[in-house]
Amino acid sequence: MPVVFDLKIDAHTELAVWKIEESHDQLMAGLQLKQHELEIIDSFKSDKRALQWLSTRLLLRTMLDTKEYIDCQMDDQGKPYLVNYDYHISLSHSYDYAAVMISRDPQKKVGLDMEIIKHKIKLIRHKFLSDVELAQKQIGDNIHGLYVCWCAKEAIYKWHGRKELEFKRDIHIKPFKLRDEGELTAVVDLPKGVKELNVNYFKTDDGYMLGYVIG
Known part of the structure; x- marks a missing residue:
């Protein structure tokens, strides 16, 4: 499993990205799946979507550094959570990559x-x-600026x-200076009211944008 990026953001928070190079069978071999999870995989309309789902779960398993079964479920709003860990998680995937973020701080x-x-x-x-x-010049017609905003809003x-x-x-983006990596x-x-959040983002060398938030 090629983890191509692993960022320890702080003492409690980690973000990792994995390039999907394994086959369906290779990914399945690294997981302990129950019947309801097998049914989820079977429900996907494409092999690529199944690979992405499997990859996020295997990356999650690697980051938690355990050989035990990881019970990752979705709540009624579609937000993933871990049944047996008091952690917060977020999952993402795009084409040949899977990404996972973990907060071990129950308050964050x-x-x-x-x-x-694209x-x-x-x-x-x-x-x-x-x-x-x-109207912000770094957003308007700038593809990279548009993706920064999309990833920021999706992360939030x-x-x-x-x-x-x-x-x-x-969700309202304040003016910012566009870089390959920034905030x-x-x-x-x-x-419950208005809240300001800081979102970090970075562009990869092979044409992906990633945004993440902690709060």
Whole structure:
């Protein structure tokens, strides 16, 4: 299992990325799966999606450094959680990569998103960004800037873990300086009030963008 990136963000938080090179059978051999999980795998419409699902679980297993069964489930909002660990996790995948983020601090939730960079994002930018955000010169027509914003908003959405949050309406990106690796601030309108979150992001050499948040 080629872990191509492993970041110890702080004493309690880790983020890792894995390039998917194994076959379906090789990934299956590294996991202990129960019947409901086998049914999930069988429900996927493509082999690639099954590989991504298996890869996130095997990467999670590697990061937890255990040979025991890992009971990773989804709550009724679709947020992943570990039944037997008091940790927060976030999972992402895009094409040939899987990514996992773990917070061992029960008080700190995490959110993670990884996307391959494609020009087609310009076609949907008005769906997830306000006119004020699009007016920022580092966002507007800049593909990398658009992906930074998408990954930031998706990471925040996963951090919150509730479906009522909408990208364009509730998550607002403040002006930031676009780099290959950097940080931005987002203002989030939550049901319990407004919260500011710092989101880190970086672009990989082979054309992916990754954003993550802790809070």
